[in-house]
Amino acid sequence: FASIFFQEPKSMMDNIIQRHEEEKMAVIIMELIGQQNEQRFYPTFSGVAQSYNYYPVSYMKREEGIAFVALGLGRTIVDGGKSLRFSPKYPNILPQYYSIRSTTQNSQHEFFALDLNNGESPLTGGESENLKSYLLNDAESDGVLKHLASVVSSNDNVIRDSLKYDGTRVLTFASILKFKRIPLAEIINRLLDLGTIALGCPVEIEFAVNLSDNKDIPDEFCLLQIKPMVIGGMQTTDLLTEESPEDILCKSDLVLGDGINQQIQHIIYVDPDSFDRSKTREIAEEIEVLNKKLGKDNPYMLIGPGRWGSSDPWLGVPVNWRQIANAKVIVEVGMDKLNPDPSFGSHFFQNVTSLQIGYFTISKRDHEKNVDWNWLANFTEKEQTTHLRLLELKHPLFVRIDGSKGEGLILKPKPPKQEQMDEELSSGI
Known part of the structure; x- marks a missing residue:
């Protein structure tokens, strides 16, 4: 709650007419979504979805939105790491996976989790101090990777939607997008539509999902945040004709x-x-x-x-x-x-x-x-x-x-x- 006295926010406030000691700030404490595996805590996968898609392909439309999902905590997406990008209207169109080679190159290779064994002062260095990067092997040993990954078979170089095969593990989210273990695309579409109506503008949402191996415990979709989406469009009606x-x-x-x-x-x-x-x-x-x-x-x-x-x-x-x-x-x-x-x-x-x-x-x-x-x-x-x-x-x-x-x-x-x-x-x- 004392962050307004740090140098970065003070520098920003130097440009506005307001005294530092008069600044007020809300504090929101949220429960971290995830499951404990060994000495790490993380959700099966996290995601971000937006009402607007600036890079539509095939017959996608810009206003149909876009989503990004990644194994583990959402820092992978926020930091610009490798994640799976898809349109919730067309979840089976994955342009970044257009070939076997592109699939192995563009697939996520590591993930973030909360380190539960990082000493007595886990917040000394901020969130970077208590989050740790792990390899896919760790998620596989935790029994989490099987829910999201496929294998590029070493025998015939074909993608198999099961970890029973030997080969390179790739994050295809086949059980979610292809076999619809949970109706992820439908949930995202619904939330984007409701958010746009409620806020009166395009929105961005953040979410996390826990998949359960126990039949008595249902899978869990958690909406973490919804906010207006910043659109940087030119706001001009005749972009192509107004110039000489x-x-x-x-x-x-x-x-x-x-x-x-x-x-x-x-x-x-x-x-x-x-x-x-x-x-x-x-x-x-x-x-x-x-x-x-x-x-x-x-x-x-x-x-x-x-x-x-x-x-x-x-x-x-x-x-x-x-x-x-x-x-x-x-x-x-x-x-x-x-x-x-x-x-x-x-x-x-x-x-x-x-x-x-x-x-x-x-x-x-x-x-x-x-x-x-x-x-x-x-x-x-x-x-x-x-x-x-x-x-x-x-x-x-x-x-x-x-x-x-x-x-x-x-x-x-x-x-x-x-x-x-x-x-x-x-x-x-």
């Missing part, structure tokens, strides 16, 4: 993400005039080299034909995430003989969503009018490879994405406006 056409580098009405980015001063793009579908593997290698040269401190915009990350090199450039890890905006463009259905980044969907990458899709029909190829071609490149051009801009691009509509545009760089003194407001000094 000559100022627009790229625009699309098929965009994933939300918000504004003004930090990108590099562009890597595949030259459409010299693009050769038979050279996509070479293009991927060239991108990897440029990505490494730019590094983490130089985020860039990546533009290219077809599907990024496609396993079929004839449908697009078969990059993996490591090769494009510093891209902050990705544009996939349909071109002649290369106009597959939008991928929406499904080949590295976990990274696109967790890192909040802006993902633009432009159809073959619109690519000439929705991308200013002439501006790109006339810009002097910093570096050119066999198939790519790297541009370095003096001023950043202006990226705007309205996540509520799935619309986005990228404005060409402009020098910052000089602030001019208003003579009417001048003191005359």
Whole structure:
């Protein structure tokens, strides 16, 4: 209850007209949801659900919501760790698990639990002091993992929804989402609908679930918190038409993400005039080299034909995430003989969503009018490879994405406006 006297809240309050000693704060003490296993305490799984989904795929709609679930305490989700993402309207569509390899890479590998054997002063270092990370082996020995995991069989490399097989354990939540041990998706949908009606706005909920091995003890769903969801949409009705056409580098009405980015001063793009579908593997290698040269401190915009990350090199450039890890905006463009259905980044969907990458899709029909190829071609490149051009801009691009509509545009760089003194407001000094 004395936290308002710590330095962090005091620094924040320096910007408001209020004395520290006059500040009042409520204290809520909640029971931790979970079950004791050995010297650790944790729920079977925890989750977060939101009314709005900024990264819909397939036939999902943004207003149908999104949920994240993870074994153990919810800190895994809050800290941005690996969790399972699904739409409660379509719980069987799991884009981050599009292949066996992606399933093993994107599955949760560790979980958080309350350490019941951590000394006499468990709160000395805050919550990080009494929460401990454990491996899936610990959850399996506790008898908890069997409720949530499947196995990538070492015999035939097929996912089996039982831990009786030898192989890699992966968190698929098959017993919940596929076999419906509890109606999780229905519960989430109902709570999101009720919360939206009650609060009058999109909401976010946090929950925890205990699954029981005892037939006399029912499974338990616990609603921990419900609050208004912060929506960072552009709040503009004509996002794609209010700007002058000559100022627009790229625009699309098929965009994933939300918000504004003004930090990108590099562009890597595949030259459409010299693009050769038979050279996509070479293009991927060239991108990897440029990505490494730019590094983490130089985020860039990546533009290219077809599907990024496609396993079929004839449908697009078969990059993996490591090769494009510093891209902050990705544009996939349909071109002649290369106009597959939008991928929406499904080949590295976990990274696109967790890192909040802006993902633009432009159809073959619109690519000439929705991308200013002439501006790109006339810009002097910093570096050119066999198939790519790297541009370095003096001023950043202006990226705007309205996540509520799935619309986005990228404005060409402009020098910052000089602030001019208003003579009417001048003191005359």
